[in-house]
Amino acid sequence: MEFGLTDDQQLFQQTTRKFLEDTCPLDTVRKIAEEQPEGFDRTWWRRGAELGWVSMLVAEGHGGGSVSGDGLSDLALVAEEAGRLVAPGPLIPTNVVAAALSRSGMPEHVGYLADLVGGEIVAAWCPPEFSVGSGVARRPEGGVRATAQGSRGGGFVLDGTTVPVEAGAQADLLLVTARTADGLAQFVVPSGAVGLSAQPTESIDLVRRFATLRFDGVEVAADSVVGEPGRADDDVQRQLHDAVVLQCFEMVGAVDRVFSFTIEYAEDRYSFGRPLVSYQALKHRFADMKMWLEASHATAGAAARAVDSGSPVADELVSVAKSYIGDHGPFILQECVQLHGGIGVTWDHDLHLYLRRVVQDRTQFGTPRDHRDRIAAGMDIGHE
Amino acid sequence: MSEGTVMDDGVDPDELEAFRLRARTWLAETMPRLPEGRDNWQLAQDDEMAVRARQLQGLLFEGGYAGICYPAEYGGQGLTRAHQRAFTQESMGYQMPTTFNVPTLTILAPTILDFGTEEQKLRHLPAILKGEELWVQFLSEPNGGSDLAGLVTTATRDGDVFALNGSKIWSSGAFRADYCLCLARTDSSVPKHQGLTMFILKIHQPGIEVQRIKMINGTAEFCQEFFDDVLIPASDALGGINDGWTVASRLLFHERDAVGGGSPYSSGLGMGNASRGGQRSELEDLARSTGQSADPVVRQLLAEARVNDRVQNQLVDRVAQGIRTGALPGPAGSLTRLYAATNSERRFDIGLEIAGQAGGAWVEGDLAGSASMAWLSRQSNSLGGGSNEMQRNIISERVLGMPREFAADRDQPFDQVRHNRSPQRQS
Numbered sequence: 047m048e049f050g051l052t053d054d055q056q057l058f059q060q061t062t063r064k065f066l067e068d069t070c071p072l073d074t075v076r077k078i079a080e081e082q083p084e085g086f087d088r089t090w091w092r093r094g095a096e097l098g099w100v101s102m103l104v105a106e107g108h109g110g111g112s113v114s115g116d117g118l119s120d121l122a123l124v125a126e127e128a129g130r131l132v133a134p135g136p137l138i139p140t141n142v143v144a145a146a147l148s149r150s151g152m153p154e155h156v157g158y159l160a161d162l163v164g165g166e167i168v169a170a171w172c173p174p175e176f177s178v179g180s181g182v183a184r185r186p187e188g189g190v191r192a193t194a195q196g197s198r199g200g201g202f203v204l205d206g207t208t209v210p211v212e213a214g215a216q217a218d219l220l221l222v223t224a225r226t227a228d229g230l231a232q233f234v235v236p237s238g239a240v241g242l243s244a245q246p247t248e249s250i251d252l253v254r255r256f257a258t259l260r261f262d263g264v265e266v267a268a269d270s271v272v273g274e275p276g277r278a279d280d281d282v283q284r285q286l287h288d289a290v291v292l293q294c295f296e297m298v299g300a301v302d303r304v305f306s307f308t309i310e311y312a313e314d315r316y317s318f319g320r321p322l323v324s325y326q327a328l329k330h331r332f333a334d335m336k337m338w339l340e341a342s343h344a345t346a347g348a349a350a351r352a353v354d355s356g357s358p359v360a361d362e363l364v365s366v367a368k369s370y371i372g373d374h375g376p377f378i379l380q381e382c383v384q385l386h387g388g389i390g391v392t393w394d395h396d397l398h399l400y401l402r403r404v405v406q407d408r409t410q411f412g413t414p415r416d417h418r419d420r421i422a423a424g425m426d427i428g429h430e
Numbered sequence: 431m432s433e434g435t436v437m438d439d440g441v442d443p444d445e446l447e448a449f450r451l452r453a454r455t456w457l458a459e460t461m462p463r464l465p466e467g468r469d470n471w472q473l474a475q476d477d478e479m480a481v482r483a484r485q486l487q488g489l490l491f492e493g494g495y496a497g498i499c500y501p502a503e504y505g506g507q508g509l510t511r512a513h514q515r516a517f518t519q520e521s522m523g524y525q526m527p528t529t530f531n532v533p534t535l536t537i538l539a540p541t542i543l544d545f546g547t548e549e550q551k552l553r554h555l556p557a558i559l560k561g562e563e564l565w566v567q568f569l570s571e572p573n574g575g576s577d578l579a580g581l582v583t584t585a586t587r588d589g590d591v592f593a594l595n596g597s598k599i600w601s602s603g604a605f606r607a608d609y610c611l612c613l614a615r616t617d618s619s620v621p622k623h624q625g626l627t628m629f630i631l632k633i634h635q636p637g638i639e640v641q642r643i644k645m646i647n648g649t650a651e652f653c654q655e656f657f658d659d660v661l662i663p664a665s666d667a668l669g670g671i672n673d674g675w676t677v678a679s680r681l682l683f684h685e686r687d688a689v690g691g692g693s694p695y696s697s698g699l700g701m702g703n704a705s706r707g708g709q710r711s712e713l714e715d716l717a718r719s720t721g722q723s724a725d726p727v728v729r730q731l732l733a734e735a736r737v738n739d740r741v742q743n744q745l746v747d748r749v750a751q752g753i754r755t756g757a758l759p760g761p762a763g764s765l766t767r768l769y770a771a772t773n774s775e776r777r778f779d780i781g782l783e784i785a786g787q788a789g790g791a792w793v794e795g796d797l798a799g800s801a802s803m804a805w806l807s808r809q810s811n812s813l814g815g816g817s818n819e820m821q822r823n824i825i826s827e828r829v830l831g832m833p834r835e836f837a838a839d840r841d842q843p844f845d846q847v848r849h850n851r852s853p854q855r856q857s
Contacts, residue, residue: 330822333822363740415730
């Protein structure tokens with residue numbers, strides 16, 4: 047949890063926590079995983095949206111508005127609560143896309159915002175395949191390619207396939223990043239576009255649904271371009287900041303929750319007539335975990351504040367947070383599995399729900415290694 | 431208690447900026463620049479720098495920049511952490527008296543501020559801030575490190591004076607210091623924590639012998655002292671007679687704060703600051719000078735070191751805020767202390783890795799040599815200020831509330847407690 051939250055932020059956090067605990071405890075999450083092909087309930091998502099889940103990064107003039115004025119720090123509180131209960135729902139992609147459309151402010155696109163903020167529709171975010179360092183596709187032949195159609199002012203034709211993206215088959219709206227002859231461009235594409243198909247993929251998280259999106263000669267109008275065609279790199283970086291900060295908070299929320307119930311377990315569990323927490327060998331491991339956990343809270347919070355305030359080091363601090371939490375979060379969780387003993391590796395125990403969510407977050411939007419590459423690229427030691 | 435008097439919030443940004451600009455001008459006009467490629471920590475390793483540090487501290491005092499977070503009535507500036515941070519940032523590239531930071535300004539003077547009589551505070555704090563008194567701590571003893579309260583140096587009372595006998599060890603720079611805080615046993619008939627007293631002690635006087643200890647990297651900063659009927663006036667007790675454990679606990683709190691990088695009383699970048707975040711580091715210099723800047727493995731290691739440093743600063747801020755607001759208990763300072771130590775272990779390992787073959791045999795002046803020599807002392811930060819193992823005890827017991835370790839001497843009169851079987855002196 048963040049220290050020094052305002053009263054309004056605390057209320058916002060508590061409201062979301064109570065809503066999630068009431069409507070989506072872990073056995074409900076398991077049920078959704080087994081019975082709900084979409085991975086979340088649309089009515090439930092609208093109720094979450096009423097609490098402000100898609101408002102924080104959207105300008106007031108577009109129907110949004112934040113709690114404290116620092117929208118990403120506010121929304122991060124929701125992400126942290128979502129992590130605590132491995133909540134379903136496309137929180138990160140929907141917010142990243144809503145924020146991008148609100149920031150670009152193009153009249154052709156702000157029309158979507160009312161429905162996004164209201165929870166009527168959800169979105170998928172299709173960034174370029176990371177290597178995140180340069181913002182371009184790692185495999186030059188991969189990803190989506192946009193070809194200008196006809197003369198200047200005409201539309202574009204999209205071809206190619208994305209990597210698996212969250213809610214790819216459920217989203218009503220896509221923000222697609224594509225390479226053009228002039229550089230990266232982003233397009234708003236409705237899910238019903240002719241020539242667009244979603245192919246569901248496997249994913250390690252129980253309730254998150256992923257799909258690759260195939261663009262087969264999809265024709266889009268000129269006004270579907272977000273920003274300036276060929277100049278989307280900065281926009282993509284900014285979207286990446288939002289996405290990574292949110293997933294960092296989600297990981298921290300999950301790890302914090304698991305750490306707490308693992309301590310409770312070790313207090314209640316007796317071996318050789320003593321509680322597990324009385325053994326120094328275990329106490330020292332808990333002490334290390336507490337240190338990594340507090341450090342994870344610290345770096346996630348610092349990244350959110352840096353992005354909110356437009357700090358010149360925001361880009362580095364986002365990668366610092368992702369690489370630190372992406373490394374330590376999964377490690378702490380596996381330590382907690384070990385401290386639970388055999389029960390920790392069973393299907394019925396909740397631990398694996400958290401393992402799945404955190405390792406999923408670790409892999410998306412740049413792994414710790416990718417983010418260390420970004421950090422090295424910003425150092426005064428020359429480039430690769 | 432002193433951290434409560436150091437404000438952080440509600441600083442007027444315009445006032446802070448004006449302070450920063452004044453400091454910038456004053457530093458440029460007054461303080462000598464650092465020699466190219468050296469930092470204050472390297473300079474502090476030279477014996478003659480202690481003399482220099484006193485002069486530099488005197489310059490700070492005359493300029494009104496000494497003891498920025500100390501109360502004005504004891505010679506400080508009565509300003510905030512934000513002012514201190516701004517001054518430290520502006521002081522980059524200048525010679526600073528960082529020898530004074532640990533333990534004088536960050537550990538011992540704050541303890542005097544907490545427990546000293548008005549007379550004691552007026553006698554020592556202004557003198558410290560003027561650069562006239564360098565202090566060290568006489569706590570650890572040869573017979574035991576982590577079990578501090580089990581110490582066996584005695585101070586036996588005779589009227590208004592105590593006679594000190596025994597030995598202390600691991601005092602850093604005692605040979606060049608003026609005063610110390612010395613913890614001694616004043617009553618052996620009660621359990622160990624209840625029979626201790628903290629004394630203010632002048633180091634260079636009859637009955638005290640100071641020996642320097644040569645360390646594995648060749649330096650001889652640490653000392654051992656031997657006491658032979660050293661007379662201490664009862665009025666030099668800091669805090670109550672037989673209440674020395676209360677004072678020592680507070681001192682150790684300041685020590686964790688200082689070593690973890692959270693002390694508001696540290697000025698300038700030296701040991702004990704998580705200072706490198708965002709700055710070019712010696713690891714990056716090493717990579718560049720050995721032509722490995724483009725090596726993907728080296729780049730990963732450099733970035734990892736950068737991440738660890740950035741997160742250290744962020745953790746310091748979070749823990750300080752947590753303790754200030756009551757969200758974390760005071761012993762949470764051990765989190766930053768443990769982080770700083772484990773981070774420095776990793777950092778030395780990364781240095782050795784990047785140094786490669788040249789870390790074993792190098793041409794004089796190669797940065798690779800510095801990296802492997804630094805690695806030799808890898809465990810120093812994990813031992814000083816309470817070992818990592820003690821920090822893990824503190825975190826698990828006093829932050830997480832887990833059961834205390836079994837202590838065979840708990841509640842036993844100290845003179846009935848079993849001690850080491852081997853001879854205790856290792857001189």
